[in-house]
Amino acid sequence: MKQTKVAIIGGGVTGVSMLSHLVHDERFTSGITVDIYDNAYTMGRGQAYQEDNEHLLINVPADEMSLGESHPDYKSWLKPENGQELYTSRQQFGDYVKDQLETIASTHEEVHLRYAKVDGIEYDSSSGKFTLSIDEEEVLYDRVFLTIGQLRYGDPYNLKGSQGFLYDPYPLSRKLADIEDDNIGILGAGLSAIDCVRYLILDKQVKKVSLFSRSGDMPSVRGERAEIILRHFTEESLRDRIQNDEIALTDIIALFKEELAHQNIDESLFFRRTGNTLQDLNYDLEHQETVGRLQYLIIKVNPIFSDVYQYLSRNDKKAFLEKYHHLIEENHSPMPAEVARLLVQWGDEGRLHIIDGTEHIKKEDGFTILTKEGGEYRVDTLINATGPVKDVRRGDSEIIQSLMNHMIIAPSEFGGIMVDASRHVISPKVGTVRGMYALGALTIGSDYLSNSVQLLQKNAQKLINRFYEDIY
Structure with a gap:
């Protein structure tokens, strides 16, 4: 085999994986x-x-997170004192991933950690080579993996730059430290908003926090672990x-309804929301x-569905996202029960207010939030926890803008960029x-709810297997 020089752009969980x-x-090989x-x-x-702050918990138990069989599993790495279900901070998992990356680099002389920013990429289709621009230097590569993390935060009310508006709250321990x-x-x-609430009340001892959103719906509360053996919604059946x-x-x-029936799960659970967020959290805690x-069940079928998601027609994909996605998303990334209990407690004490139906926000000596029902609320400080955008055209990443400018990548109407079934980039x-391969935030239009570590x-x-098939 000839020498192959590979660049991985993005050193987060996807890049390390x-x-x-x-x-x-x-x-x-060497x-x-x-x-x-x-x-x-x-x-x-x-x-x-x-x-970041220790109160920012991952919403997945530690024993369900790992970097794979070639590494110590996360819970063993943590060395907990007993076998209880353990939720850890995001920083702790970051420590684990960084430790595994440094171990790989120290034991493989072929791997180099480059602490530098890739400003641009050019592609020569005749040679199949990629030229990366890095700190005014140009470096040639045979293969490139785009594992760039989340895109920039959204700004649905065009408030960026306004005094008192915190556009991107992370890391909270730095960005929110001076709030008084x-x-x-x-x-x-969502989960980012919950992070902010926990930090402000637990660390900053803020007396009252108000959440404003269009729906008011929070993620569900993680229930008891269940062992699911699929019978109908299987890879073979699909x-x-x-x-x-x-x-x-x-x-x-x-097929999914057949599986629900086989697992003795009532479909009405998808429609258990009442519109009262704290009441809904209590329901989940009690059931x-x-x-x-x-x-x-949703966690079990997600990898199978993600594999066939790309085979939906355009109209079927739009129909799924409009009719069913919100029902799946509510139950796909549930919060730990201990977090939900605190939110309910703070709601009962009047320290947490959840207001839905947000329609418009006026910036005038603070912020005035107007709702569809005619409500009007004023706050001095407004924290943006709406999450990252999905449309790469709205991102501010120089490398993404460069790739689009050179027409190496193209946006997908369902988010991220266009890729084929093997995650090769489509120019x-x-x-x-x-x-060139992509995975993670850039393939959300092809990989359904693919941001979980598992x-x-x-x-x-799968992508690395395709890489080896391509080069041999």
Whole structure:
């Protein structure tokens, strides 16, 4: 095999997973050299697991998170004193991932950690080579993996730059450290908003926090763990229904309903929301067995569904996202029960207010939030916890903008960029780029709910297998 020079752009969980599968594959040789690029602050951590406050808990138990069989599992690495279900901080998991990355680099002389920013990439289709611009230097590569993390935060009300508006709250321990007032609003009701609430009340001792969102819906509460053995919604059943590279949404829904019935899960659990967020959290806390069974079914089928998601027609994908996605998403990444109990307690004490129906925000001596029901609320400080954008055209990453400018990548209407079934990048100028692969935030339009560590691991392994098939 000829010498192959590989660049991995992004040193978060996706990039480290890719690197791990690459070097631990039996086909890896000294003829393959790998440079992984990120800045010193996020190398081995990414944005999601950067150094931050200890109260920012991962919403997945420690024993369900790992970097794969080639590494110590996360819970063993932590060395807990007993076998209780353990939720850890994001920073702790970042410590684990960074430790594994440094171990790979120290034991493989072919791997180099490059603490530098990739400013641009050019592609020569005739040679199949990539030229990366790094700190005014140009470096040539044979293969490139785009494992760039989340895109920039959204700004749905165009408030960026306004005094008192915190556009991107992370890391909370730095961005929110100087907040002193007790008239604080948070935009959003998802996991990022919950992070902000916990930090402000537990660390800053803020007396009152208000959450503003369009729906007011928070993630569900993680129920009891359930062992799920699939009978109907299986990889084989779904693959059998793919014809002409398409699968019908009606077939997927039918199989899923059969599985629900087989698992003795009532479909009405998907519609248990009442519109009263604290009441809904209480329901989940009081029905942890039944709610947990639904959640662990969704977790079990997600990798299977993600594999066939790309085979939905455009209309079926739009229909799924409009009709069913929110029902799946509510139960896919549930919060720990201990977090929910505190939120309910703070709600009962009047320290947490959740206001839905946000329609418009006026900036005038603070912020005035107007709701569809005619409500009007004023806050002095407004924290943006709406999450990252999905449209790469709205991102501010120089490397993404450079790739689009050179027409090496193209945006997908469902988020991220266009890739083929093997996660090769699709260029509007030259077609499929066989030497460039993408995974993570850039493939959300093809990989359904693929941001969990477990699913990233599986997809990284598949992608690395494709890499070796391509170069041999």
